[in-house]
Amino acid sequence: MNGIRIEPVGVIQKLHQSEYTGENRCRVCTVLNACLAILIAVGVGVVSIPAAVIVLVFSAGVIALRGYLIPGTPTLVTYLPESVHDAIGAEHDITRSSGVQSDAEEPIDIETILLSANVVIDCPEEDDLCLTDAYRAAWDLEIGKLDDEAVRNRLATTLAVDGDEIELEADDDGLFVRIEGVRAGGWPSRPAFLADLTSQALLETWVPDWESLPPRDRTRLLAALRTFVDRCPDCGGDVVAETTVTRSCCRGNVTSVTTACADCNSTIFEGMER
Structure with a gap:
């Protein structure tokens, strides 16, 4: 036909x-x-x-x-x-490493907490936040102390377990901490893990009510501080940021931000914001 x-x-x-x-x-x-x-x-x-x-x-x-x-x-x-x-349920403000805030919980004001603790200040030459010189110096000092033994000891203290019970497992999806075979936490890379471990030790003294914060909020603060990392905590190279804008029909454009170590190609932070 x-x-x-x-x-x-x-x-x-x-x-x-x-x-x-x-x-x-x-x-x-x-x-x-x-x-x-x-x-x-x-x-x-x-x-x-x-x-x-x-x-x-x-x-x-x-x-x-x-x-x-x-x-x-x-x-x-x-x-x-x-x-x-x-x-x-159309949610776009998602940060991979900071957890998801449930509707029943009051979200914390990360910016206010870090400003009040003198961890960050308004940048003098741009409309953004920058680490204070004091916090940056303290962070650099702490990251320089982290060899393999110090990492395990500090992690054991943070998790309140014996160091022999801790296993660090790295694969293509990131770095994970296991305690007696049970996964207890995960990061996109070893540098991200080291950055959080260092900031955790500092925020315990810099943020007055740190101990009273729920674990979810502590995680969000640590993840937020990773966006300020400009030197790789693992290989010492520069950290570069990449921003991608994706069209969304729900709430306008969604901006995806990724920071990674240039030398070792390890992701430090991945997040999305409107």
């Missing part, structure tokens, strides 16, 4: 929008458009049940392939209140 043949797969590929589906799918867009599709189907169902079923199936297919049903939704949802995003 002569004529034009339409390949179903080709049509699907043309309709598909990868920027709004898969890992990039905006949950807010999907939920709102699904609700609209149901409302439209209900309205059509008053006249014809079969037509309502067709509308619902068609709408589901469009949302699955394109990420939304109503044109302009990805732009409109960025103007929704934060409470709507939080209620639906």
